[in-house]
Amino acid sequence: MDEATLDGIARRTSDRRTVLKSLGAGAAALALGRPALAQSSEPLRIGMIVTYSGPYADYGRQMDNGMALWLKQNGGKVAGREVAIIKRDTAGPAPDLATRFARELITRDKVDAIMGLDFSPNAIAIGPVLSQAKIPCIVLNASASVIPSKSPYFARISFTVGQVSAPMGTWAGRQGTKTAMTLVSDYGPGADAEKAFGQSFAAAGGKVVGALRAPLSNPDFSAFVQRIRDEKPEAAFFFFPSGDLPNNFLKAARERGLAEAGIRLLATGEAMDDSYMQAAGDAGLGLITTHHYSTAHPSDLNRRFVAGYRAEHGDYAPNYMAMTAYDGLAALDAALAKSGGKGGDALMTALRGLAFESPRGPIEIGPETRDIVQTVYVRRTERIDGRLVCTEFDKFDRVTDPLA
Amino acid sequence: MTTLGPRRVHPAEILPWLALAALPWIAPDHVLLGSQIAILALFALSLDLLVGHAGLVSLGHAAFFGLGAYAAALLALHGWSEPLTGLAAGGLVAGLAAALVAPLVVRVHGLAQLMVTLGLGLMLHEAASRARVLTGGDDGLSGFDLSPVLGLFPFDLYGFTAYGYALAVLAAGFLFYTRLAASPFGYALRGLKQNPARMAALGTDGRRRLIQGFVVAAVLAGIAGALLAQTTQSVALESLSFHRSAEVLIVLCLGGTGGRYGGLVGALVYMAARDWLSALSPHYWTGWLGAAMMLTVLVVPGGLGGVARRLHGRLPRLHRATGTRVAAGGES
Incomplete structure (x- = not known):
């Protein structure tokens, strides 16, 4: 080239x-x-x-x-x-x-x-x-x-970040989830994710009981995780740019036992970016994400x-x-x-x-x-042949940017 | 005593400026790069007033650059599209902000000063990122149009107007810098850099002079920022970033401090090398640039501008031959 x-x-x-x-x-x-x-x-x-x-x-x-x-x-x-x-x-x-x-x-x-x-x-x-x-x-x-x-x-x-965040709110609402907290990185796309999830979750009958924002550079997640644990929502939706942040958060959430406390973790596909997801290890298992693409998408x-x-x-x-x-x-x-x-x-x-x-x-x-119109998939992180994979199990067809 | 000599403008110095002015005819497809070099050079000149003359160090000079850029962009966005007044507004806003923080900056020295300027720069960056309504946050500001410069030259896609405009502003800034360096005020600043105690004994109000110097430098930086916003018709948080403060410091190290051509030569070499290397090797150019810069600093420790100054030192002979006597010999 x-x-x-x-x-x-x-x-x-x-x-x-x-x-x-x-x-x-x-x-x-x-x-x-x-x-x-x-x-x-x-x-x-x-x-x-x-x-x-x-x-x-x-x-x-x-x-x-x-x-x-x-x-x-x-x-x-x-x-x-x-x-x-x-x-x-x-x-x-x-x-x-x-x-x-x-x-x-x-x-x-x-x-x-x-x-x-x-x-x-x-x-x-x-x-x-x-x-x-x-x-x-x-x-x-x-x-x-x-x-x-x-x-x-x-x-x-x-x-767009809104495009993949909004379906998560709708999906969580359909699952009967009543309360959720959001945690996003404090910058433009983070605000988009918070807004899009909040709108669609409310439309699906849920209630956002707390919206937290973490600094973009070197955040210490333990305090945020503790606040989520104290609040005890049914689900916690998070968005960070793809890279090390999602993995750091997942590890903090595992250390403080969010799953054991009955809080379900939801995120956008940034949390399971193919370039970084293997580093999440067991902390990533069972995470539900919405995104437009998974390398495991079953098509020719x-x-x-x-x-x-x-x-x-x-x-x-x-x-x-x-x-x-x-x-x-x-x-x-x-x-x-x-x-x-x-x-x-x-x-x-x-x-x-x-x-x-x-x-x-x-x-x-x-x-x-x-602007792009596409299917947004709901995926669960599983371990297949020793590698983490996002398996698609539900989808939303022809999703447009909700914030446009 | 080269640092104290009021090096006046030599007639031969018109030559590099003529070459710069001829760029649209020599290399028309490089005028866009040319205008960014001119803007960076002006920004470097302003930092040199601090570093090379007043002996102040700053890791947050981009704060004033960015303030100027946002001021000019906001003015254009709200319907005031005349470019020259936009520049003035950029300089004014940056100068006012500098007047506010200058007492804080000149209180401290050395490392502490680096920290204070760095902190102020980061705080402004963070504030601008929060103030989405005003600054557009991460998206920045764009979509504003400017009227033709002086009502005659509309901004074109090829960037010819932008180049002429940036070069003219740089030339004006350069003349201002030259006059300032040769003025009693310039002497006072350099005196304060070399021996503050002695300047105090001479009756100079050091703190006041430094504050003034800081504000003047900020005004120049604000004008450079406004120029960038106008010629690229956009401004983003990046114009306030630490990265930009560091870049201009690199340019100044490369070109050499305290001389008139340091900023110019530094900006020219840095941007040209960056452009050339990054087109040649998009993935690895930063490594090559780093190597080239280390080599420069090792081979010519005074910066590339020092080479220009040494050439200048040889010029008096030429004066005598042409009969135009310049006072340079006496003082140096």
Whole structure:
């Protein structure tokens, strides 16, 4: 994949003359006139704006692997064209860098579409650039509800925190759970999870008896767990960003015997991210989570995806980001076929309402919202062949973002 | 005594600025990078007023950068889209905030000062993250448009206007910095860095001068932040982060403190290296950048700007040849 990057660098020199020429022509006209892509034998140019270095480097790695796998399984071409992927590393949330990368990818590297966007501030920041240049962007992770409304050129195929939290409230209510407490990390997505769960749980007849928020960095969970134990709700719903936090919480909950006290633990799939879940050990067993993707999803496409990924990367398991990036190319391929190879507005029209089979199950890009519509599964963490697995046992079809 | 000499602007110094001004014609596809370099350079200049002149250290300088950025963004979001007044507002807000906290910062020295500035920066970051109504929290602020600069130059997708605008503001900041460094106030700051007791004996109100210096530096940082918000048309919590405070300190170490070109050279080298390395190797560029920086610090301990200064030291010969006499020889 690095050849793609090098290719991008080599091209800059030749692009320079073009840009110089067009300088006189006036800025507005330049970026826009890029009609029929299909006829050209030029490679399809995709700009990736994502995190490749620092504490979140795993995001970029998973996405790269997912895209490489799709290409490998589909003849190395998207809509019949070779693909050049130009990668730009924001090293975490850095909206100023993301904006510059978006502009450079469009004006200098002449990309046909932008993909990636792992952090919400980065995605929000590039909205005006996309609108100005009329370049479509497929969001592969950033989860803030507002993103699709920030530019008509955004299409999101990942998920939102509210989307996977709300079904948990409904499910718990249906199980006859009357009281619950929530515990979330104190930041934007945490607030979304708390709100979405609270609304749907109340709608299903439950009552949230306490809403706790823990600091995002280095929280000590023992005090929070004790408060939950003292309050004795029937269930405790928690949300932390995927990583070490969910495991730390699960261990604290086990040490203080929440399960023995009759308090059922509920969470979103972040708590059982495939990259980290094995470290939870026995503390994770029996946890109920709602999420849009489990590597154990029983479908042929998913088995093909997981087997293909494992064949390339061994024990380094795919997670939902690799799966979403895999879908990203599938979406681009299908949309370009629909638009007759045309980019810009035609590609956006083709992306609206696009429905296809993903490793997670059937998905659709909402025709009006340009946001993902998908099945959210209720899963139980079990141990199968010595490994923790999220087994899906219930589902909610066609879930949209409840907070949009 | 190079640190005390009021190094005046040499006519030959126009050359690098001309080169910078010609960038849109030389390398039009690098103007976006160019404007971010200009903004970082201005931010580094402002920190240099503290570190290189007043002898204050700060790990929270991004607080003022971020305040300026949010002030300019909020102004534009609420309908006031004229860019220059936006810049002024950014500087003003940052300056006012600095005036509030400066007495606290100049009370302490060394490590304690690092802690105080670090703490203030983190507190502001946390406060901004809580104040979702005002700052947009994690989502930040975006979706504001700016009117054309001076009513003539609209902001374009390619970033030509943004570059010209950022470069002009940087040049103005640079001239201001040069004048300030050569003024009695600049002398007083450097004197306080070298020997506070002696400055007190000379009758200088050290505390007051340092507070003034701190506020002036914050105003410059606020302007740099406002410039970033305006040219990228967005602002997020990251502009207030510890990461940004640390980055500008790295830039200054790289370029060298106390000289006019330290911040400029540091920003140029840091951003260009970052851009080049991260495009070449998206996964491992931080390692290469770290190695390059260690090498720089080992080979040229005074920073890359020191090299520029040494070149400058050779320039008087050229003056005499052209007949323009510059006072540099006398003082140094």
